[in-house]
Amino acid sequence: MATDGVPGETTSHDEPAHYDYDLIVIGSGPGGQKAAIAAAKLGRKVAVVERRHMMGGVSVNTGTIPSKTLREAVMYLTGMAQREVYGASYRVKSDITMEDLFARTQHVIGRETEVIRAQLLRNHVDILGGTGSFADAHTIDVLDDDGVRRTRFSTRFVVIATGSRPHRPGTVQFDERSVLDSDGVLALEQVPNSLVVVGAGIIGIEYASMFAALGTRVTVIDKRPAMLEMCDPEVAESLKFHLRDLSVSFRFREEVEGVDSNDHGTVTRLASGKRIAADAVMYSAGRQGQTDSLNLEAAGLSADSRGRIAVDAQYRTAVPNVFAVGDVIGFPALAATSMDQGRLAAYHAFDEPARELASVQPIGIYTIPEISYCGRTEEELTTEAVPYEVGVARYRELARGQIVGDSYGMLKLLVHTETRQLLGVHIFGTSATDLVHIGQAIMACGGTIDYLVDTVLNYPTLSEAYKVAALDATNKIRQVARFSS
Ligand SMILES: Cc1cc2nc3c(=O)[nH]c(=O)nc-3n(C[C@H](O)[C@H](O)[C@H](O)COP(=O)(O)OP(=O)(O)OC[C@H]3O[C@@H](n4cnc5c(N)ncnc54)[C@H](O)[C@@H]3O)c2cc1C
Numbered sequence: 100m101a102t103d104g105v106p107g108e109t110t111s112h113d114e115p116a117h118y119d120y121d122l123i124v125i126g127s128g129p130g131g132q133k134a135a136i137a138a139a140k141l142g143r144k145v146a147v148v149e150r151r152h153m154m155g156g157v158s159v160n161t162g163t164i165p166s167k168t169l170r171e172a173v174m175y176l177t178g179m180a181q182r183e184v185y186g187a188s189y190r191v192k193s194d195i196t197m198e199d200l201f202a203r204t205q206h207v208i209g210r211e212t213e214v215i216r217a218q219l220l221r222n223h224v225d226i227l228g229g230t231g232s233f234a235d236a237h238t239i240d241v242l243d244d245d246g247v248r249r250t251r252f253s254t255r256f257v258v259i260a261t262g263s264r265p266h267r268p269g270t271v272q273f274d275e276r277s278v279l280d281s282d283g284v285l286a287l288e289q290v291p292n293s294l295v296v297v298g299a300g301i302i303g304i305e306y307a308s309m310f311a312a313l314g315t316r317v318t319v320i321d322k323r324p325a326m327l328e329m330c331d332p333e334v335a336e337s338l339k340f341h342l343r344d345l346s347v348s349f350r351f352r353e354e355v356e357g358v359d360s361n362d363h364g365t366v367t368r369l370a371s372g373k374r375i376a377a378d379a380v381m382y383s384a385g386r387q388g389q390t391d392s393l394n395l396e397a398a399g400l401s402a403d404s405r406g407r408i409a410v411d412a413q414y415r416t417a418v419p420n421v422f423a424v425g426d427v428i429g430f431p432a433l434a435a436t437s438m439d440q441g442r443l444a445a446y447h448a449f450d451e452p453a454r455e456l457a458s459v460q461p462i463g464i465y466t467i468p469e470i471s472y473c474g475r476t477e478e479e480l481t482t483e484a485v486p487y488e489v490g491v492a493r494y495r496e497l498a499r500g501q502i503v504g505d506s507y508g509m510l511k512l513l514v515h516t517e518t519r520q521l522l523g524v525h526i527f528g529t530s531a532t533d534l535v536h537i538g539q540a541i542m543a544c545g546g547t548i549d550y551l552v553d554t555v556l557n558y559p560t561l562s563e564a565y566k567v568a569a570l571d572a573t574n575k576i577r578q579v580a581r582f583s584s
């Protein structure tokens with residue numbers, strides 16, 4: 100039974116029957132939710148510890164869901180996606196406020212939170228409101244949200260799914276008004292006229308593209324030589340062209356030294372001596388695992404300098420009954436992967452047979468326009484001396500591309516010239532994050548582009564891009580063969 104915590108109290112953990120729970124999950128983000136439900140489906144007694152205002156985790160409250168809903172609102176209200184059809188001045192609303200944008204975000208967050216709560220409850224998962232910490236590897240203290248009452252629960256297994264928060268450099272004074280991180284953006288009162296984005300990773304570029312679409316003059320600063328370095332360079336270049344067209348400026352190979360702010364606005368100081376004035380600054384310079392409140396030492400665990408916990412291939416930490424999943428274990432730190440890690444951690448804990456995740460995993464970057472890819476890049480294939488051909492389809496040559504008004508989109512297939520196996524898919528443009536799954540499925544099954552050539556696809560669709568690109572690659576491979584004979 101749950102007891103009020105008594106410092107120094109010891110509990111016998113030899114008999115599983117003595118535990119309050121089979122599994123306590125700390126954190127209700129994608130990783131925690133799926134771990135809890137997977138264990139509940141195995142008939143285990145499960146509880147999730149979460150703070151009152153954070154049901155659904157970073158994903159639902161400050162990360163994936165709000166940012167993607169904001170993007171949808173930006174796309175709709177600015178009329179961005181329809182401008183090729185109705186003209187460059189087309190707008191659904193001319194003076195878009197943060198209130199307009201957040202109305203939709205709050206609605207979606209509210210609904211998502213309720214869905215998650217209902218899913219947990221109907222699977223008989225207890226929700227323990229508050230902050231969880233270890234008393235020992237089998238004992239979790241939950242401090243309620245008012246910071247008053249501490250309740251102690253024993254458990255056979257623990258899954259740590261406490262996620263991450265924005266990394267804040269010590270040299271910068273965040274004022275939650277004009278010097279912000281990606282959480283703070285969601286509390287902006289006005290659409291800024293100008294914005295400095297520090298960090299050209301996924302978060303930085305997603306928000307840069309949203310504010311640029313709203314008419315904000317955006318400057319992106321990064322110490323690296325390019326943005327989104329993990330992407331196909333042609334795709335990244337296409338996005339950069341688009342962003343430049345929306346008046347985004349880029350300062351690469353530049354390090355931010357500090358930010359000054361007053362009632363008029365902000366000045367970002369670069370190590371090179373440059374000064375950039377803007378209404379607001381958003382830091383998106385990486386994330387930090389949320390492990391400081393966990394009292395990991397009591398369980399015999401520790402985190403690295405970025406708050407991350409080391410796990411093995413089964414998501415088991417150095418302490419055998421404690422697992423960790425999601426952002427708190429580091430790369431790839433996506434909602435998409437965290438969910439499956441949670442499910443698998445629960446299966447491994449309870450010795451349920453489980454298959455490893457398929458190795459081909461997609462990346463979706465919700466910039467405007469969006470990017471998605473899976474499999475290998477041209478650079479990787481070149482380095483490994485794998486013979487490959489490129490097949491390209493341009494949306495402007497697809498009937499559906501014309502219909503939706505997307506003349507810039509493209510889909511690129513990387514194909515092994517000898518086996519004709521699909522090795523990589525790189526997409527830029529409308530519905531890229533959905534379309535990528537077709538290529539992912541073919542790759543996961545070891546499929547060749549002949550499948551795409553020989554298959555009838557719906558018309559007119561954007562999926563047709565796969566067939567066009569497959570034919571393009573086939574033509575090139577045939578031409579090399581003909582010219583070589
Ligand atoms: C702006 C932004 C956009 C993103 N967009 C995408 C995207 O489009 N696609 C994608 O796949 N991923 C995206 N991500 C990443 C995604 O949100 C994370 O990978 C995902 O949320 C990680 O899930 P998690 O299970 O680790 O937990 P999180 O979602 O990080 O949640 C962890 C939870 O643990 C709770 N917690 C922490 N400590 C304790 C404690 N001691 N006691 C109790 N509870 C605690 C926190 O309150 C929090 O609710 C985005 C992230 C950000 C910031």
Ligand SMILES: NC(=O)c1ccc[n+]([C@@H]2O[C@H](COP(=O)([O-])OP(=O)(O)OC[C@H]3O[C@@H](n4cnc5c(N)ncnc54)[C@H](O)[C@@H]3O)[C@@H](O)[C@H]2O)c1
Nearest residue numbers: 298299300301302303321322354355383384385432463464
């Ligand atoms: N669509 C998606 O799937 C999605 C969306 C958003 C976030 N995420 C997840 O969130 C994670 C974190 O994203 P992020 O963009 O914050 O981090 P990141 O680590 O990917 O990028 C941070 C960037 O900031 C730069 N930087 C750091 N300090 C700097 C300084 N002082 N001056 C100039 N540049 C500096 C770094 O060089 C780096 O390029 C991602 O890796 C991803 O896993 C995913």
